[in-house]
Amino acid sequence: MARPDPTASVRADHHRQGRVSTVRRDLPEETAVAMVYHGTTQAVMMATPGDLEDFAYGFSLTEGIVDHPDQISACEVLSHPKGMEVQMWLTEDRADAIAARRRAMTGPVGCGLCGIDSLDQAVRDLPDLRGTRVALSADDLAGATEALRDWQPLHDRSRAVHAAGFLRPGQGIVMAREDVGRHNALDKLIGALARAGIDPAQGILVLTSRVSVEMVQKCAMAGCAALVAVSAPTLHALRLAEAAGITLAAFARSDGFELFTHPQRLSSRISDVA
Template sequence: MTLPDPTARAKASHYRNSSVSAVSRELPEETAVAMVYNGSTQAVMMATPADLEDFGYGFSLTEGIVDHPDQIASSEVIAHPKGLEVQMWLAEDRAEAISARRRAMAGPVGCGLCGIDSLDQAVRDLPDLSNLGPGLTVAEISGATDALRAWQPLHDRSRAVHAAGFLMPGHGILMAREDVGRHNALDKLIGAMARQGVDAGQGMFVLTSRVSVEMVQKSAMAGCAVLVAVSAPTLHALRLAEQAGITLAAFARGDGFDLFSHPHRLSDRISDVA
C-alpha cells in the first residue's frame, strides 16, 4: 500500500451574507501511526502522514528510548488498511528502554501524555541546559514566528496544522516540520535534525502552538535551550523551563514577545522593566 497524501480536498457549503455557495477546501489528513520497536508496538498516535521516519527518530530521542540516532539500526514506514507503522530496529543495548518507556498513546493529538505508565514518567528529570545555547537578540526572537511562516506549506493549504522550526542566529530558519499535533511536529523536527547531524544547542525551536509540559520536555531532551512560541505556556511548562535552564519566550508575533525565563541569553536585553 502507498502512504496517504497529507492533505485532500473536501466539499462544503459556504454561508455568508445571507447567501450560500459550494466550495472545496483542502483539509489535513489524520492517520493512526504506530511506533514499533523490534517488532513490538510501543505507541499509537494520530498524526499527519508525512516525514514519518523523522517522526520515529524524534519520538525515540525525546522519549529516551535511544540516546543517539545511531542506536536505531534501521527504520521503514509500512502502510496498513487501518493506519501506518514506523518500524524501527534498535541496538541490543536499548532493549530495556522499550519496557521502561512503554506507552499506549492512542487518543487525541492534544494530549501528549495520554497512556504513560506512571507519574514518574510525566515529571521525569530533565537535563540542565543553563550553560548551553546561543546568544540571542530581541530582533531574532521577535521575528522568529514570522520567519517560520515561509516554512508552512501544509498550513497554507489547509489552515489546520502546527509547525515547529529550528532557527540558528545569523542564519534564520534552517528546517521545519508540520503536523496536526504540535508535539508530533516537534518530534519530526528533532528527528530530522538528528538524522542530518544538526546540533539543537546552536539555535532555538520556534512553535506555532502553546507551550505545554511535553514541548518543554522534548526540547530539553533534544538539547535545545531556547523555546519561542506564538502562544502562551502553561504554568507547569514554565516551571520546567526554569528548572531545565531553558529560555522561554511566548506571544511572539512580529513586533514583540514575553520573556518568561532565563534572560541571560539575550545580548541586548533592557534592564529597566516597568
C-alpha cells in the same frame, strides 16, 4: 500500499450574508501511526502521514528510547488499511532497555502525556541545560514565529495544522515540520535535525502553539536551550523551563515578545516602553 497524501480537497457550501456558494477546501489527513520496536508496538498516535521517519527518530529521542540517532539501526514505514506503522530496530543495548520499560500509549493529537502509567513519567527528570551557550538577539526572538510562516505549506492549504521550526541565530529558520498535532510536529522536527546532523543546542525551537509541559520536556530532551512560541506557556511548563535552564519566550510577534526564563542569553534587548 502507498502512503496517504497529507491533504485532500473537499467540497463545502460557503454561507455568507444570505448567499451560498460552492468552495473547495484542502484539509489535512489524520491517521493512526504506530511506533513499533522489534515487532512490538510502543505507541499509537493520530498524526499527519508525512515525514514519518523524522517523527520516529524524534519520538525515540524525546521519549528517551534512544540517546542518539545511531542507536536506531533500521527504520521502515509500512502502510496498512487502518493506518501506518513505523518499524524500528535498535542496537542491542537500547533494545534491552526498551524491553525493561515496555508500555503502550494511545492518545489523541492534543495530548502528549496520554498512556503514561505513573506520575513519575509525567514529571520525569530533564537534562540541565543551564551551561548551554547560545547567543540570542531580540530580533531573532521577535521575528521567529513570523519567519516560520514561510515554512508552512500544509497550513497554507488547510489552516488546520501546527508547525515547529529550528532557527539559527542570525540565519533565520533553516528547517521546519508540520503536523495536526503540535507534539508530533516538534518530534518530526527534532528527528529531522538528528538525521541531518544538526545540533539543536546551536539554535532556537519555534512553535505555532502554546507551551505545555510536554513541549518543554521535548525541548530539553533534544538539548535545545531556547524555545519561542506564538502563544502562552502554562505555569508548570514555565517552572520546568526555569529548572532545566531553557530560555522561554512567548507571545512572539514582529513587534516584540515576552521573555519568561533565563534572560542572560539575550545579547540585545527591546527597550522597555511600559
